[in-house]
Amino acid sequence: MTKHFPTGSGPIEIEPLPVLLTNKQREQSDRMNAYYRFQSKIYDLTRWSFLFGRRRLIRKLAETVAxxxxxxxxxxxxxxxxxLLARRFPDSRLMGVDVSDDMLQLASRRLQSVSGxxxxxxxxYGKRSAHHLPQPEVIVCSYVLSMINPQWNKLIRQAWEHLPVGGWIAVVDFHRSPLGAFRRHMSxxxxxxxGHLLPELLxxxxxAVREVRPVYFGCWQYFLFIGQKSGGKKRDEAEAHGA
Incomplete structure (x- = not known):
């Protein structure tokens, strides 16, 4: 049966996550807010040229999780x-989390037609803030894990803990580049x-889905990953090996 959500009539309210950040989280949050204060103005105009695989990830997710x-x-x-998720999954409730208020203001206006x-x-997003969020069936990370440094592995572990058994994670992100100058530019x-993200996800x-794809004649690779939380075994093995 198709669900009927209320029709949107204005920008979506942005809800603050009521958590205290650690010093490292605060520093990282401040860096991201400063970076996106300008980048938000040109983000959608420029990112199509190098954030590859976003539509493909959502298409693969729809094929994997009904x-x-x-x-x-x-x-x-x-x-x-x-x-895109709202169109692919019309019966799903969606939530978005971001540290940048500038980016969220754009999202709030963009999504008002489906604000219901x-x-x-x-x-x-982290251990403390996840307690204030509903438990999802799917967590999507699109070109975010490669920017969460040095706490990218903690975010992956938190996603694992946040999901129910049988839940899914869907990730598209930068993988690696053979060009040192390009890696330094991106840093x-x-x-x-x-190439540090895939092993941690694995x-x-x-x-369910794992793809690594080269772009711009091998200047870099990006990857798609869709995986399922199957229980405690994988997590226990990762911790035993010091992940």
Whole structure:
């Protein structure tokens, strides 16, 4: 049966996550807010040229997970992916989390036509803030994990803990580049491209989709990953090996 969500009539209210940040989280949050204060103005005009695979990830997710009740996107930015998710999953409740108020203001206006099924939260996603969010069936991370440095592995572990057994994570992100100069350039934009994300995801989740794709004649690779939380075994093994 198709659900009928209320029709939106204005920008979506942005809800603050009521948590105290650690010093490291505060520093990282401040860096991201400063970075996106300008980047938010040009984000959707420029990111199509190098944030590859976002539509493909959502298409693969729809092929893998038929009817998720709820989806959270961590690092939802301007709402680009949430608007695609709203069309692909019309019966799912959607939530977006981001540290940047500037990006969320854009998402709030962009998504107002579907505001009845979407909630937006401002704050850093982590162990403390997850307690204030509903438990999702799917967590989406699109080009966010490579920018969470040095706490990217903690975010993956928190996603694992937040999901129910049988829940899903869907990730598209930078993988690696053979060009040292390009890696240094991207680090200036807070992006790490050392192939470090896939092994951590594989240590926590059972694979449904894994793709690594080169772009611009091999200048870099990006990856898609969709995995399922199958229970405690993968997590226990990862912790035993010091992950």
């Amino acid at each position: 009817l998720p009740a709820s989806i959270i996107e961590v690092g939802c930015g301007t709402g680009h992916n949430l608007s 099924k979407i909630r937006l939260f401002q704050g850093a 200036g934009h807070h992006v790490r491209m050392d 240590s926590h989740f059972t694979i």
